[in-house]
Amino acid sequence: MPPNTPRILHVLDHSLPMHSGYTFRTRAILKAQEALGWQVRGITGLRHTAAGPDAEEAEGLHFTRTRGDVGGPPAIREWREAGLLADAIGELAKDWRPDILHAHSPALCGLAALRAGRKLGLPVVYEIRAFWEDAAVGNGTGQEGSLKYRLIRALENHVVAGADRVVTICQGLNDDLVARGVPAGKLSIMPNGVDLALFGTPAPRDGALAAELGLGDGPDAGPVIGFIGSFYDYEGLDDLIAAMPALITRHPDARLLLVGGGPMADALQAQAQASPAAYAIRFVGRVPHDQVERYYALADIMAYPRKASRLTDLVTPLKPLEAMAQGKLVAASNVGGHRELMEHGVTGTLFPADNPAQCAAALADLLDARAEWGAMRQAARAHVAARHDWARNVQRYQDVYQSLLRRNQDGLSTAA
Incomplete structure (x- = not known):
């Protein structure tokens, strides 16, 4: 300058x-x-x-x-x-x-x-x-x-x-x-x-919070799929809820944790209550910003099942980058905004948008591939550091x- x-x-x-x-x-x-x-x-x-x-x-x-x-x-x-x-x-x-x-x-x-x-x-x-x-x-x-x-x-x-x-x-x-x-x-x-200075060592898993939410604690706790954000229709959370019955068929101990609120909150809760996988879905509501990391720490995979639209094809969201910076695995629909942020099988997992069955299959496959989690987390963090810091x-x-x-x-x- x-x-x-x-x-x-x-x-x-x-x-x-x-x-x-x-x-x-x-x-x-x-x-x-x-x-x-x-x-x-x-x-x-x-x-x-x-x-x-x-x-x-x-x-x-x-x-x-x-x-x-x-x-x-x-x-x-x-x-x-x-x-x-x-x-x-x-x-x-x-x-x-x-x-x-x-x-x-x-x-x-x-x-x-x-x-x-x-x-x-x-x-x-x-x-x-x-x-x-x-x-x-x-x-x-x-x-x-x-x-x-x-x-x-x-x-x-x-x-x-x-x-x-x-x-x-x-x-x-x-x-x-x-x-x-x-x-x-x-x-x-x-x-x-993201400001990587804000994402140092990820917060440890809060066993008391996990127990409070019925997610289990210790080595026997099942995997947790998380979403933290606003509940808008384009986020595709209805597809994520619809994917849960198929997911728990392959991984019976899997749980879905939804943190946030918005226009779709009531409809999503009604959908979850009517689902055969209702027992595996947790709604937390909005939480103070300084508490968000506690909920990130409970999740193994952060899911972003955005629906296909002009908005989601043209715009890159912030949340997947924050998740990668926190060392979380990311699974997302293959809309344009997500494709610009991650490479399938390297820095994240992509699945067809507007398709609960494919969403469930992608999540289940990722849960089956635990041996690859470390490399994927490292690649995602390195990608954020190189391109999005x-x-x-x-x-x-x-x-x-x-x-x-x-x-x-x-x-x-x-x-x-």
Whole structure:
């Protein structure tokens, strides 16, 4: 970076102290950038709903909150929401004076950054973590091809066209943008990753917790298949529950541990209660973030049976990487997002999506192959360290930022 370290203002939907995959990726990026000596701050829009002061420190990171109320019909309301965030960016810039605005999806954050960037004369990086029209379909709040879907897609295209550089978290999103006509030279990939400094020696198995959940303890305890995350339809947990009768036919002592909650929680519990394998399925509900490692430690295999869709084919999830970093075996459906993260039989096990029978067979085969577990765990951990450690990946931002700062400086020199 230039001798005078530039200031990067991250424009965000929400942030810590709220907990989500979105905020954890943000934390990893900002912490890794700070470790390189960069100056960073975050500013959130109206969708950050946690109570707190206008200027807040969370886990050592500094965030500014946007305040205000918006009304009106859909589209007009969102336009005003982006306007409030753009105004807040302008106010913060008077004192903190950022050199680059780095907006993160959804597109409303990108729109606000574009509007502020034009007024301030600052370059804008727009980072896409998912296409939010597809995410809405995946979580049941939208329908593919609907007017709302098309409007969000059009807004996304507008922001991508206006941004100086565009970053995606994976190859699938990158390729989709190229197919839309976005110049490949405008795009960069910043892969999803984990902070390996947070994953040292995995937590030991908590025998008391295992006994409390009826999972057994000691050498006679059966294998545990785990899932920790949000219970959305696209996660395919209904297929995992449907796979359990066939799995326990081959491995009668196998148990399924489901930790989390979400829109599908009630339906999944009803399905499990009606299953002949009901006795082998445990629901824990949501647990505090600082307790999650205790539940990871109970599982032998973490399962991610995502259904096939545009969302799951284009986007790489974070959870399998965290599991591999924790030294867990990973079994996942062969959707595009999973294929980009792991190699079947080397760093993980892949099985056909939307197919409980194949899911059960893959899990049973993996349980039969205990002699290979050590090598697979080591290969998975090495893969994460080489390709998905934030301490390394964050340096990819350096080329993006440098190119924009040089271009901005050249423009100022020409104007002078």
